[in-house]
Amino acid sequence: MSEAPARAPHPVRVFLRRIPATLTFVAALLAVGVIWGGLWSPFEDTDLFDAVAYGLPAFAEGRWWTVITGTFFVNQPWVYIFTLASFAGMAYLEFRRGTRVALLYYWIGQLFAVFATALVLWLAALAPWEWAQTQAAALDVGASGGTMACIAAAVGLFASPWRVRAWLLLLALSFLALLFWGHIADVEHLLAVLLIMFVDRSLTIQRSSVREQRFLAFFGMVVIGAIQVIVLLVPTDGMFGPTEPASGGYIDAAVDVVIILLVANGMRRGRRWAWVVSIILASLNVLTGALVLTIISVSSEADLESLIDAETELAMASAVMWLLMLVYILWVRGAFAVRRRTRLGAETPPTVDEVKDIIRADGGGTLSWMTTWDDMSYAHIAGGVVGFQSRRRVAIALGDPLGPEPLRPGVVRGFIDAAERAALVPCFFSAGEATRAAMPDGWRSLVVADDTIVDLPGLEFKGKAWNSVRSSINRAGREEMTFVMSRYTDQPWGVQQQIRAISEMWVGDKGLPEMGFTLGTLTEARDPEVRLALALSPRGDVDGFLSWLPVYGRGGVVRGYTLDLMRRREGGFPPVMEFLIGSSAKHFAEEGAEILSLSGAPLAHEEPADAGLIADLTDRLAATLEPVYGFRSLHRFKQKFNPRYETMYLLYRDEGDLPAIAAGLTKAFLPDATLRQFAGAGMELVRGDHG
Structure with a gap:
């Protein structure tokens, strides 16, 4: 009698088995919270707080053990929500790289954050800076220095370009928390993140694409605009002092936000005018902050605020943000050279007759002749030609590049670079396996059809x-x-x-x-x-x-x-x-x-076994459109001729491009469809559903 096959363990159970260190830390924090009551009452109000909390006063009095004891306490009950959530980064790191690596990142990050914060605050407190002197005298507890280090290390494991985006988000949140709220814990968080950034070197902005450089500039502008709104609604007390909500004019702030959003959108599209306006805005804000700081040093903050009827803290904090933005957009200035009309490729585009000559001379794929149709544009790059359509700011290359096969990798990369410099989203539609192999590292592929x-x-x-x-x-x-x-x-x-x-x-x-x-x-x-x-x-x-x-x-x-x-x-x-x-x-x-x-029917193809969620979505879409275009029926019909299949791919940079690519492809396939026609097709779909 044969034995029954062993039952596969549940994925959640497998995951929990691989994160013992994270679970141990969480259990220890909860146990300490129950024993000393920190889960339901503020621990920082108890007599024990001074004995276990770390910080410059504790180290000055020789209580070096507090860097360990303080790790397992939380100062306020509501802080447990954020503390426990922050262990998600450690769990991900431990799952991906093992318990030993996770513990190493955690303890190095925690120890560095605590001691480096004490040193930074001690040095800053030597100056007549009220914020630094206040925080230098403060004590703190918590595991957040280590968890922030683990989060930073986990971000470094993300695939490009999400790694750079996540890094920028993490840095922005850490920096803004310090700038506008400025507690001792905020200093620890930023220092822990900076440590991992310099040690891991996984933040490689200098090697990011032109498109990514524009996205980061757009992200920075949006963050600055969001801060303009936040300080109107929420009181802050950061490095430069407190601000009151609605302390400035609503109309001025609204105008600033609108201008920032317009400029941010121009930066996203690589427009030169947006870059120039950003330089002017950043320079004015930096000069304003420098002027405020100079007048305060000569006179006093109270005299200046009474004179200008505004808060100097906000001016100086904004100046710091705009200074960082100014440095960045000057550094990547080459990414903002797009004007209204931009040609792809350095050479003059070929004519349709010249494209036909290239196909005859070097051969082509089963879709190559389609690149000679109307509405196609051409990019003459690196000895080859790419036929494409520009739809909804997306450069959709059709099939494989034309020209000698050995030149394909250079043609592919050249087209991608040219499209990004023109502020277009590049992708290849219905490309073959050879073009997929020529794509840059990190590019994704999605099966869109099978060539029969x-x-x-x-x-x-x-x-x-x-x-x-x-x-x-x-x-x-x-x-x-x-x-x-x-x-x-x-x-x-x-x-x-x-x-x-x-x-x-x-x-x-x-x-x-x-x-x-x-x-x-x-x-x-x-x-x-x-x-x-x-x-x-x-x-x-x-x-x-x-x-x-x-x-x-x-x-x-x-x-x-x-x-x-x-x-x-x-x-x-x-x-x-x-x-x-x-x-x-x-x-x-x-x-x-x-x-x-027999060509490929869109949205109808032989799915690989691991196609996953995207395959499910395309299956549902194909079923919905079947009454109108009959894609699946056509695919089944072609199977009568016993074909072999060659996979056709959509090649794209990352998932963030898919909404734009979907809009571009819809316009490419149905360039002249009207709302009335879409409505009529919708009725056909309903009738097909009930047929």
């Missing part, structure tokens, strides 16, 4: 797998259907009119207009290099037609064809599509072609 390839050499419609195709061709013979391989312009006017009528009827039934980008229309079918497959009834009527795009190999040789248009006449020969595709395959095989691509 039929290999033509030795093709025979024999066996059970080809039964439906073989039956369709045999039935067409019995019903005297005629197969014609031609070109649109070679057909007589009457046939062209029938083709147009069939296409217009198909479009009219959809509610939405014909999709573009990777799906052509009759305009593209008129290209002399596009082949047209016709199914003619015994009476000469067109029952259906296909258009085939050329797939070039090197040296101008057509190695195959890609299926584009598929249209049939209502009430005509039922299996006309199987007949047309099967007959086309036989015809092209006799001409010596190697492959036939």
Whole structure:
């Protein structure tokens, strides 16, 4: 009798087993809170507080043990919420890098934060600075120095670009807490974070992309705008003294915030004017802060506040923030050179005829001929060409780059750099495996379709797998259907009119207009290099037609064809599509072609086993759109021809770009759709749901 397979442990149980140090710290803090009552009453009001709390007074009196004892106490009951939550960083670090590493980061961070804070405050208190003297005389308890160090170390494990973004958020929160609230614990938090930043060196802004440099400038401007609002609503008591809420004018603050947000959006898009305005704003605020500090040193703060009817503390705190912003935007000034019209690439873009010559000379993929369609732009970069559309501030490259294969990595990186410098979000849509391999480190990929390839050499419609195709061709013979391989312009006017009528009827039934980008229309079918497959009834009527795009190999040789248009006449020969595709395959095989691509149906593909959440979302979207466009039905239809599959990817920098890319792709596929058409398609979806 065989044994039952062992039951896999629950993921939560596995996670808890890997964070024993974190759980021990949390348990110790809670136990101390229960024993000494800190969970329900302020511990800092008890007699024991002075004996266990750390700080400059404790060290001056020789109570060095407090750096350990103070770690396990919390000064106020409500602080337990933040203290326990802060151990999430330690848990993540321990889970990823092990217990020993987590304990090392925690204790080094805690000890450094406590002792370095005492030293910094002792030095600062030597000056006539009231804040420093007050905090130098204060005592503190808590584990937050160590947990902040663990959080900083955990941030360093994030993937790019989230690592830099998380670092900037952590630094901003730590710095602003010190600037506007300024307790001894805030000093400890900032010093712990700075220690890990210098030790780990995982914050690499100098190696960030142009796009990321703009994002960080945008983030800094938004933070400054948010602080303008916060100080209007909340009293603060930071390094430069206390401020009262609503101490300034609401109208002035509102105007400042609006200006900051406008400039921030311009910075995000890399506009030169926004950079210039930011320089002016930052310089004025820094000069104002310097002037305030100078007058206070010569006269007094009270005299100045009575003279200007404003709080000097806020002016000096703002000056510090703007000084940091000024240094940063001067450092990355090259990221803000975008003007209204920016061409991608240093060279003059090629014409459509030149792009066709490049495809003929160097070959291309199954989608390459689509880059010669209307609405495409071209970037001539590093010896290659990228065909793309700019939609909703997204540069959507179609398929693989054109040109010699060995140059592809340089072309890919050049296009990405050029797009980012033009303040566009770069991505590659329906790219192949070779382009995916050429992407910079850290780029993501998402399967969007499977290119369905039929290999033509030795093709025979024999066996059970080809039964439906073989039956369709045999039935067409019995019903005297005629197969014609031609070109649109070679057909007589009457046939062209029938083709147009069939296409217009198909479009009219959809509610939405014909999709573009990777799906052509009759305009593209008129290209002399596009082949047209016709199914003619015994009476000469067109029952259906296909258009085939050329797939070039090197040296101008057509190695195959890609299926584009598929249209049939209502009430005509039922299996006309199987007949047309099967007959086309036989015809092209006799001409010596190697492959036939039935192309990929958007949102319909063979999912890998680990596709995950994104696959679930695309499945639901495909099911929703099925009544309108029939993507899944088309995909199932193509399986009749026993193709092999080549994965087609959406290549993008990170998940933060996906909303913009989704908007750009919607505009690329449906550039002319109106709200009324979307509403009509919605009714079709409802009817399809109940059909």
